[in-house]
Amino acid sequence: MATMQGMSGLDLITVTEEISRLLPLWVHKVYLDENRLCVFRLNSKTQGKVNLLIEPGKRLHTVPVIPEMPQIPPAFAMFLRKYLGGGRIDSIRQHGLQRTVIIDIRKSEQVFHLIIEIFDDGNIILCGEDMTIIQPLTRQRFKDRDVLPGALYVFNPPDVSSIGPDEFALRLSEDDRDIVRALAVGSFLGGRYAEYVLNISGIDKNAPAKDVDALAIHTAVQDLLEKARTSPVPVHDKNGCHPVPSGGEKPAGYDSFNAALAAFYPSAPPVKKQEEKRRISREDRIRLQQEEAIVKFGKNIERNEELASLLYEEYGFVTEIIATLSKASATRSWQEIEKILKNDTSGAGKRIIRIFPAEASVELDLGRPVKVYVHESIDQNAGHYYDQVKKFKKKLAGAKAAMEREVHQAKVRKVQYQRPKKRWFDRFRWFYTSDQVLVIGGRDAGQNEELIRKYLEGGDTFVHADVHGASVVVVKGKTMHMDEVVRFAAAYSGAWKAGFASADVYAARPDQVSKTAESGEYLSRGSFVVRGERQWFNNVPLEVVIGLQKTPQTRILGGPESVVRKLCDLFVVLRPGTFEPNDIAKKVVRALRERLSAADQKALKFALNTEAVAAFVPPGGSDLVEG
Structure with missing residues (x-):
């Protein structure tokens, strides 16, 4: 069932099947905004323009209009245009019942595979014909796979949609959970359709998975998947949008499930023509920024409260992980521990997503990724998230108070900035x-x-x-x-x-x-x-902080956080990522300029420029993570 948090594997079965009926399609343009919302503008001989919207980690479906996108496309959008522009989409398919979609695009004599991940934080990954990664939207390292250029893309093992009844029965016999959880999580059905399948099969949802009639459940699952592919009846209510009714719901009245999803998710404003854009006043701009900040702070409060709650919901498991890894780290290096966990495919280790040796912490799968420090108790770990809740509640209160005050025009005071003298080490x-x-x-x-x-x-x-x-x-x-x-x-x-x-x-x-x-x-x-x-x-x-020092001399500085933060009025943080050095230098300049008044932007132009910033940008890809 598609909710505001994202789509399920069953939703994607219907979506990909409906899009497959529109093939062949040709890639016309690729758009991408700063929130990783991506749109492929596709051409069809029979359907005209088709807009495929991708929000990694959340959703994939067609939309009637393109949301507003930046006038200057980000580097990754230009990269996809270069590789895929004019290419023909031969197929779009889902990896089993999992939230991974593969789009095969043929351009000239080459075939590219575009992989869209709709789980966790999500990703968009361009691969060659042999599934070697050419470039991902976000570079990632996990316990059992790397999403990096040059690495081979690794798919998860087959699920209930593509295995026979005997293998399905074997998997259930080895599952210690009750049957509803085994289907909801282990078979990627989600709670709604797990209960639907059990009702059809006449099986108690609380029964142990190893004791149930696996053949009856396998048959019911295959029937459900067939309905999602061939005869969906979109249902749209306050709780979500789903392709197959599970309890007598009334049809939503849409021609397709893609259309129902486009109506369910909040619509973004369409791309505006240049002449429709108008300048807004400084007061309106500040008010808009305050409103956006209030929404952002509210989401951060909700997220951190949820992460702290997840720690306590799985108290026994988290406590065991902390005790085991804390003891192991006393005698083994984190590299050794990571190697042992990679080979642990059956125990608790399979729920460890990533390891952070520098922080002595791990990221656990508790329904969503949660970072846990192994040398701290579960209360101390939860305390980190509650500290963030307090921090954002304070910011939220400040933002609301600011909203209640009238926005006054700030008095501009002209400041004379001093150019630094050249020194012998400035070229290093x-x-x-x-x-x-x-x-x-x-x-x-x-x-x-x-x-x-x-x-x-x-x-x-x-x-x-x-x-x-x-x-x-x-x-x-x-x-x-x-x-x-x-x-x-x-x-x-x-x-x-x-x-x-x-x-x-x-x-x-x-x-x-x-x-x-x-x-x-x-x-x-x-x-x-x-x-x-x-x-x-x-x-x-690995981290670099780049900042603008205004006084006593005005220059761009780069280096460790503890140094740059003390000397600079404005700064941003870079970590290894996607954008090439010249592109990230432009993003840094833009991020710093946005925090300056119009008068300061003009006065500091001699110091705040791409060339000065590029001198402190590390070689390779970078992401701006703070600033």
Whole structure:
């Protein structure tokens, strides 16, 4: 059943079947907004224009009009246009009863597979003919699969829709849950249709799954799926929208289930022509931002309350996970623990979605992903979410109070900003630690070579991430804040480009670093040899904060959060992600400019520009996660 939280696997069976009847279709345009709402504008010889709306993690169906989209398409939309524009859709199908849809698109002599995930946070993934990932909308790492360029896309095992009665019976015999939960969760039917199937079969929903008549249930499930494919009767009520009536509901009166879904979900305003757009006053713009903030804060409060509640609903399971992993981490590394959990396909480990070694935490499947810190009690973990609830309630109260006040025109005071003087290290990446020690990093192999040969001196510290293709980092003196230095070194390394969440970093004395190779070996430009014992810093999280410092001198700064936050009036946070360096630099400039007055935007143009920001953007894809 489709609800405001998202669609079910059964809903997608009907949706994909209805769209399949419109084939062939041709890709005309791809749109994408900042909330990851994507629309494919398709051409049909018989149906004219068809608009396929995709909201990853929530829904997929056709809509009569395209919602309003940015005038300048994001990088991923342009990427899909490049690969798929003009291509012919040969098929659209669902992976069993699971919320994964595959669209096969032929362009010239190539066949591309576009995979849409309507579960969890969702994703849109472009794959080649052999199912190798070319580019995902969001890069992800899970316990049992990676959604990264170059990785093979991994599908979940077959479900009840594609297995025979004997295998279905075997699965039920190994399931410890009652039958209604086994069908709702294990067979992807959801609560509504799990109870519907059991009513048809005459089986008590509280009966143990291993004791029921599996053949009768399998037959009822197959009949339900056939109805969803061939003879849906859309039902639309306050609770949701579903393709097959399950209890005498009246038909909604729509020609198709896609049309019923388009009516059920709130419609967004259609794309406006340029001449229809009008300038709004500053007061109206502020009021609109306040209204949006109130909605956003309310959603965050609801989400964090739900996550805390889920911890207590599965108190026994969560407590067991915390105790087991806390004990294991005392004697094993997180890499070893992760390897053990990957091989655990039958126990509690299969409900661990992701591991965060740097935080000693895991993400558990409790109906939705919930992060749990293994060195804290269940009450302490719930406390993190309740702290967020308090935080957003305070923000919500402030936003509501602001709504009640009249928006006054701010008095503009002209400020003179001072251009910084050029210094010898400005052409490198650099920052000052919290105790005012200069740290310099190379931008490329040539600068790495120059730092080692020319600027690495006695009393300095050599720092480098333990991956190929990393910035040489030189600490010009002794600092008590090596944590800031190693974060800087980890961020500007190949680990970022690879999409990792963390990296290992080491430090050495200058006399341990040599440009002389071992006998019979050769060192390329920018390479070096480190001999002797090093100081290691493991699982350093990858993150860069880029900010605008206004006074005493005005410049763009980049580096660790603890440094940039103190010096800059405005800042944003970057982590490994999707957007290329030049694109993310533009997004950072736009995010910072939006927080400036019109007068400041003009006055700070000399400092706040794409070139200045790009100097501190790590190599590879990035996402703007805060700002």
